[in-house]
Amino acid sequence: MKLAVTGKGGTGKTTVACLLAHYFKNDGYQVLAVDADPDANLASALGIPSEQAALIIPISQQRQLIEERTGAKLKQFGQLFKLNPTVNDIADNYGISFQGIRLLVMGGIQKGGDGCACPENVLLRSLLSEIILNRDEVVIVDMEAGIEHLGRATARSIDKMLITVEPGSRSISTAKTIIRLSKEIGVNKFGIVGNKIQNRTQEQWIIRQFSPGQILGMISYHENIQEGDLKQQSLMEVLDNELRKEFDKIYYGCRQKNE
Amino acid sequence: MKLAVTGKGGTGKTTVACLLAHYFKNDGYQVLAVDADPDANLASALGIPSEQAALIIPISQQRQLIEERTGAKLKQFGQLFKLNPTVNDIADNYGISFQGIRLLVMGGIQKGGDGCACPENVLLRSLLSEIILNRDEVVIVDMEAGIEHLGRATARSIDKMLITVEPGSRSISTAKTIIRLSKEIGVNKFGIVGNKIQNRTQEQWIIRQFSPGQILGMISYHENIQEGDLKQQSLMEVLDNELRKEFDKIYYGCRQKNE
Numbered sequence: 001m002k003l004a005v006t007g008k009g010g011t012g013k014t015t016v017a018c019l020l021a022h023y024f025k026n027d028g029y030q031v032l033a034v035d036a037d038p039d040a041n042l043a044s045a046l047g048i049p050s051e052q053a054a055l056i057i058p059i060s061q062q063r064q065l066i067e068e069r070t071g072a073k074l075k076q077f078g079q080l081f082k083l084n085p086t087v088n089d090i091a092d093n094y095g096i097s098f099q100g101i102r103l104l105v106m107g108g109i110q111k112g113g114d115g116c117a118c119p120e121n122v123l124l125r126s127l128l129s130e131i132i133l134n135r136d137e138v139v140i141v142d143m144e145a146g147i148e149h150l151g152r153a154t155a156r157s158i159d160k161m162l163i164t165v166e167p168g169s170r171s172i173s174t175a176k177t178i179i180r181l182s183k184e185i186g187v188n189k190f191g192i193v194g195n196k197i198q199n200r201t202q203e204q205w206i207i208r209q210f211s212p213g214q215i216l217g218m219i220s221y222h223e224n225i226q227e228g229d230l231k232q233q234s235l236m237e238v239l240d241n242e243l244r245k246e247f248d249k250i251y252y253g254c255r256q257k258n259e
Numbered sequence: 260m261k262l263a264v265t266g267k268g269g270t271g272k273t274t275v276a277c278l279l280a281h282y283f284k285n286d287g288y289q290v291l292a293v294d295a296d297p298d299a300n301l302a303s304a305l306g307i308p309s310e311q312a313a314l315i316i317p318i319s320q321q322r323q324l325i326e327e328r329t330g331a332k333l334k335q336f337g338q339l340f341k342l343n344p345t346v347n348d349i350a351d352n353y354g355i356s357f358q359g360i361r362l363l364v365m366g367g368i369q370k371g372g373d374g375c376a377c378p379e380n381v382l383l384r385s386l387l388s389e390i391i392l393n394r395d396e397v398v399i400v401d402m403e404a405g406i407e408h409l410g411r412a413t414a415r416s417i418d419k420m421l422i423t424v425e426p427g428s429r430s431i432s433t434a435k436t437i438i439r440l441s442k443e444i445g446v447n448k449f450g451i452v453g454n455k456i457q458n459r460t461q462e463q464w465i466i467r468q469f470s471p472g473q474i475l476g477m478i479s480y481h482e483n484i485q486e487g488d489l490k491q492q493s494l495m496e497v498l499d500n501e502l503r504k505e506f507d508k509i510y511y512g513c514r515q516k517n518e
Contacts, residue, residue: 008268008269008298009267009268009269009270009298009404009405010267010268010269010270010425010430011268011269014429037405038405038406038407039267039268039404039405039406039433039436040429041429041432109406109407109409109410109440111410111440111443112409112410112412112439112440112441112442112443112444113409113410113411113412113415113443113444114410115410115411116375116377116380116407116410116411117407117410118375118377121375144405144407145268145298145404145405146268146296146297146298146403146404146405147297147298147368148297148368148375148376148403148407150368150371150372151368151370151371151372151373151374151375151376152372152374152375153371153372156372166269167485167489168485168488168489169488169489169491170273170299170300170488171269173300174298177298180371181368181370181371182371183371184370184371184372185371185372202489205489226426226427229427229428229429230426230427230428230461230464232428
């Protein structure tokens with residue numbers, strides 16, 4: 001299964017992608033997590049120590065290497081992944097493994113004025129469409145915030161698009177735009193995850209904004225997530241029983257293919 | 260003066276851009292506010308009624324019109340604004356006016372798979388560099404979240420880059436990346452605005468992350484901003500004395516050119 005986590009910036013995409021990766025892994029799946037947000041840090045959320053994270057060569061840098069060595073240009077980048085890559089191939093060649101989770105980092109803007117992230121998005125789109133998954137394998141993409149990736153159709157071959165929202169009208173409006181644009185690139189399964197919920201009124205307010213089948217679950221506002229972030233703890237370190245219970249529901253909903 | 264408001268998604272760029280626009284206007288400045296975030300809604304934050312906001316034709320759509328009519332291609336877009344445009348020209352030809360604030364909307368991704376936002380960024384970069392400002396005129400750009408615009412050097416001719424952060428290590432890390440990349444495109448003045456501050460410890464923690472001269476001010480966590488958002492109130496409707504006092508400091512710091 002190929003899952004992408006999208007949403008307005010700051011609504012908790014990385015939190016959800018990270019928890020999903022751990023849940024699937026603990027359930028016996030082979031997990032390839034892809035950090036596709038040039039402004040996020042899935043490695044740190046996953047608990048990868050900074051020394052090991054420093055060894056990750058982002059795809060954006062590998063692209064430059066490949067380009068220099070082969071002279072391949074943008075349009076041909078897609079072909080890099082054309083040989084029916086598997087989760088293991090990808091992890092071995094382009095990523096790292098940590099506690100059973102494989103991580104691939106797309107990489108960000110390295111230098112001001114160096115250009116856009118279009119080439120990386122071409123690469124990722126190609127990777128997501130070419131990768132061959134077994135029944136027990138899952139790809140989880142922490143997408144770039146906002147909606148530009150939908151113009152680029154980066155997530156075209158995703159099976160289900162999870163969308164994080166918080167109790168704020170702008171995150172809802174982003175989610176609705178994501179649903180509309182995703183359908184235009186052929187993605188038709190969605191799961192809304194409400195985050196930072198402080199009371200029942202906020203929860204109900206979010207639920208009213210979407211069709212009932214689209215709601216996957218809700219995550220309360222957890223002070224320890226924020227505090228853990230300040231202390232640079234991994235998400236799994238701050239996972240308490242309440243959050244676990246909330247996320248159980250999201251995870252099981254997420255595993256259901258036909259919705 | 261040309262100001263851009265940047266930062267990680269969800270940290271309050273639109274809030275700060277909107278307050279700045281109102282403060283400058285109330286102080287007698289001619290204000291051109293530019294909504295350059297395809298995933299934001301500066302018009303609604305400014306309090307523009309939805310019927311009037313619906314009349315705004317985003318630059319991205321005007322670009323298509325212009326392209327169809329003139330056959331101009333991407334590289335020539337910059338020339339659209341080449342004739343020493345003024346704040347009034349821009350507002351008259353491409354934007355709308357509301358309560359003395361001129362607003363220009365860059366526009367977003369209209370259709371899934373339609374492509375990236377590179378052309379709009381070329382246009383905006385050109386506009387920002389060509390526009391001629393009088394002493395009493397100010398341009399305030401609500402930039403796209405994250406850092407891709409810095410690869411595109413969209414804000415190359417900005418005088419000061421305001422960066423919103425919240426008490427979270429990822430927003431700080433984004434801010435530091437923004438400072439580094441901005442210097443590479445020639446922007447050297449920065450103002451950090453801490454937002455959603457819940458206590459003195461968080462405030463001090465943020466202050467420690469930057470050089471003292473870079474801190475512009477702090478905005479507490481205001482429940483009425485969140486509630487106002489849910490009720491789709493404009494920011495000025497929920498502006499209370501506490502927020503006003505906090506923002507006074509940010510505004511005066513912002514007006515100082517030499518920092």
